[in-house]
Amino acid sequence: MSKENGPPVVTLKDVTKIYRQGSLEVPALRGLSLDVKKGELLAICGPSGSGKTTTLNLIGALDQPTEGSVVVEGKQLDKLSRTALSELRRDRIGFVFQAYNLIPVLTAYENAEIVLALQGQAATKRRKRVMDLLGAVGLEGMEHRRPDQLSGGQQQRVAIARAIASDPAVVLADEPTANVDSETAERLLDIMVDLNQQRGVTFIFSTHDPRVMERARRVVRMVDGKVESDETKA
Amino acid sequence: MAWRNLWRHRRRTVLTLASMAFGMTLAVLFTGIGDEGYARMIELAAKMDGGHVTVQHPEMLDTPSLKHTVMDATALADTARADPQVSRVVTRINGQVLLATARQSKGAAFIAFDPKAEDPATFSLLEALHEGEMFASSNDKGIILGERLADHLGVKLGKKVVLTLTDKQGEIVSSLARVTGIIRTGAPTIDASLCLLPLDRVRQTLGYGPDEATQVAIFLPDHRNTATVADRLATTVAGRAVALPWYEAKAELAGFIAMKVNSTLFMEVLIMLLVAAGIFNQIFVSVMERSREFGIMMAIGFSPGRLFRLVMWESLWLAIVGVGVGAAITSVPYYLGHTRGIDMTAMVGGAGKKAEVAGVALEPIWRIAIYPENAVYILVAVVGATLLSGLYPAWRSGRVVPVDSIKLV
Numbered sequence: 001m002s003k004e005n006g007p008p009v010v011t012l013k014d015v016t017k018i019y020r021q022g023s024l025e026v027p028a029l030r031g032l033s034l035d036v037k038k039g040e041l042l043a044i045c046g047p048s049g050s051g052k053t054t055t056l057n058l059i060g061a062l063d064q065p066t067e068g069s070v071v072v073e074g075k076q077l078d079k080l081s082r083t084a085l086s087e088l089r090r091d092r093i094g095f096v097f098q099a100y101n102l103i104p105v106l107t108a109y110e111n112a113e114i115v116l117a118l119q120g121q122a123a124t125k126r127r128k129r130v131m132d133l134l135g136a137v138g139l140e141g142m143e144h145r146r147p148d149q150l151s152g153g154q155q156q157r158v159a160i161a162r163a164i165a166s167d168p169a170v171v172l173a174d175e176p177t178a179n180v181d182s183e184t185a186e187r188l189l190d191i192m193v194d195l196n197q198q199r200g201v202t203f204i205f206s207t208h209d210p211r212v213m214e215r216a217r218r219v220v221r222m223v224d225g226k227v228e229s230d231e232t233k234a
Numbered sequence: 235m236a237w238r239n240l241w242r243h244r245r246r247t248v249l250t251l252a253s254m255a256f257g258m259t260l261a262v263l264f265t266g267i268g269d270e271g272y273a274r275m276i277e278l279a280a281k282m283d284g285g286h287v288t289v290q291h292p293e294m295l296d297t298p299s300l301k302h303t304v305m306d307a308t309a310l311a312d313t314a315r316a317d318p319q320v321s322r323v324v325t326r327i328n329g330q331v332l333l334a335t336a337r338q339s340k341g342a343a344f345i346a347f348d349p350k351a352e353d354p355a356t357f358s359l360l361e362a363l364h365e366g367e368m369f370a371s372s373n374d375k376g377i378i379l380g381e382r383l384a385d386h387l388g389v390k391l392g393k394k395v396v397l398t399l400t401d402k403q404g405e406i407v408s409s410l411a412r413v414t415g416i417i418r419t420g421a422p423t424i425d426a427s428l429c430l431l432p433l434d435r436v437r438q439t440l441g442y443g444p445d446e447a448t449q450v451a452i453f454l455p456d457h458r459n460t461a462t463v464a465d466r467l468a469t470t471v472a473g474r475a476v477a478l479p480w481y482e483a484k485a486e487l488a489g490f491i492a493m494k495v496n497s498t499l500f501m502e503v504l505i506m507l508l509v510a511a512g513i514f515n516q517i518f519v520s521v522m523e524r525s526r527e528f529g530i531m532m533a534i535g536f537s538p539g540r541l542f543r544l545v546m547w548e549s550l551w552l553a554i555v556g557v558g559v560g561a562a563i564t565s566v567p568y569y570l571g572h573t574r575g576i577d578m579t580a581m582v583g584g585a586g587k588k589a590e591v592a593g594v595a596l597e598p599i600w601r602i603a604i605y606p607e608n609a610v611y612i613l614v615a616v617v618g619a620t621l622l623s624g625l626y627p628a629w630r631s632g633r634v635v636p637v638d639s640i641k642l643v
């Protein structure tokens with residue numbers, strides 16, 4: 001069983017994000033503060049426009065806050081260079097997208113391996129790691145298939161393997177069950193919960209899916225760019 | 235990954251490769267026709283008169299006259315022969331002569347040569363002998379006339395012709411010669427206005443010394459070394475004579491070749507620009523339609539530099555495959571053009587006729603033979619154009635803003 005402990009791997013402090021569309025200012029986050037500890041399985045939920053996506057973008061170093069700070073493993077993101085942000089995303093953050101977003105010209109194995117290759121890890125080490133992960137997500141024997149030869153659920157499993165390949169501090173999963181049927185969604189959740197419990201992978205979900213909220217141990221509900229409730233299950 | 239990306243849209247890539255191959259084929263064929271054709275023109279001009287490098291009196295070029303001679307032709311020829319890039323050296327006298335028969339007279343150009351020292355490799359007109367025979371010696375009393383010149387003078391083989399020349403002192407001198415041969419080149423001007431004379435016989439007529447001549451004609455195995463050899467010889471013979479490269483001695487021919495080379499180059503640049511535009515279009519569209527994918531790649535850790543390199547690798551693969559396909563497609567017309575040539579007989583007025591440029595009779599069969607360095611230039615241009623075309627799309631790929639292109643929700 002995973003334990004949430006130690007200093008937070010993600011800290012958002014008084015974060016405001018305002019999108020400007022010409023002279024119009026659209027506030028997406030209004031003074032959001034949030035700590036996420038290692039090993040947490042956190043679901044951020046809320047209606048459309050509540051700021052879930054913006055929150056994931058900021059934690060994933062894909063965007064910068066208008067005010068406030070985002071800290072990942074002690075590094076304040078707005079202080080980092082573009083190169084350092086690329087390295088942070090490569091080494092410490094994993095992404096699982098709603099639409100899988102695998103690289104279509106690469107096989108399942110190569111998609112799962114790509115981050116390790118970017119890190120410059122040795123081929124033998126990569127192979128061992130990737131085969132272990134593909135086994136963990138139930139894709140043995142499908143290493144050589146390209147994304148268009150895999151079902152949606154299988155593609156999402158490859159995406160999960162890719163996201164955790166570099167042993168990141170946190171995996172950001174955007175509606176990971178939205179594009180699959182109920183049975184596949186349950187299987188994907190089983191895999192991610194298992195990875196969280198067995199390997200201590202920290203997951204932050206953005207979701208509308210009640211099944212995800214049910215399986216998460218902490219549920220943060222957002223409304224209008226602010227945390228409305230933050231509930232940790234016993 | 236770059237190789238696989240290249241084949242995502244197979245039809246588009248094949249069309250781009252076809253345009254590259256087409257451009258490369260045109261460039262190689264045009265350059266090959268030019269290289270072979272101009273080289274042949276230069277060889278013919280050199281073998282017609284003066285060689286690739288002509289050593290002559292300093293004033294001969296501007297004021298041609300039989301007064302302007304070099305006194306030590308043998309020594310100058312020996313100096314030229316010592317140059318490692320020189321293959322043959324011959325001595326000649328050339329100038330103007332008035333030819334007269336009982337019925338007609340006509341001015342003509344003459345070339346006096348030593349028949350023992352020359353062969354078709356140094357004097358192309360030896361192959362144009364249509365009737366009669368070549369001089370037996372340098373003291374032969376014969377004259378060989380162009381076919382139309384003989385017709386104009388109304389003489390045939392064995393008939394006598396009076397030669398009238400102006401000697402070194404400016405005096406009019408005459409001698410008698412018997413027609414021993416008729417040449418037919420097919421080039422109207424040459425056949426109508428040129429005669430050949432034996433060298434020593436002309437020396438005697440003009441009162442020249444035994445080592446005196448108007449030119450030492452120097453031949454090279456490769457005309458592209460002309461400038462180097464001419465520069466070396468100019469230094470060696472300075473004070474006694476000048477060493478003129480063919481493009482100075484035959485400025486009209488050089489101007490014609492330069493004009494044709496430049497027009498070919500201009501056309502090739504246009505072709506390359508069109509090909510580059512096609513390549514740019516392929517790569518740019520390919521990058522723009524993958525902006526979401528590039529956003530994903532940046533999210534999972536690709537740096538802008540890595541994305542730039544990825545697209546540049548795609549450009550390089552495109553260039554390599556394009557050059558390979560281009561080489562394969564070019565090989566067939568090149569081989570046919572090289573071995574069989576392109577028959578332009580109909581364009582020069584039919585069989586037996588030749589076009590003439592700056593006094594050089596051109597062969598009616600065009601052949602293709604590209605210089606290796608020019609083939610390399612074309613390859614470099616194709617690869618360079620492809621890589622340059624990829625630069626902007628590659629830069630754009632690294633400027634993708636992940637949060638805009640991915641749209642997480």
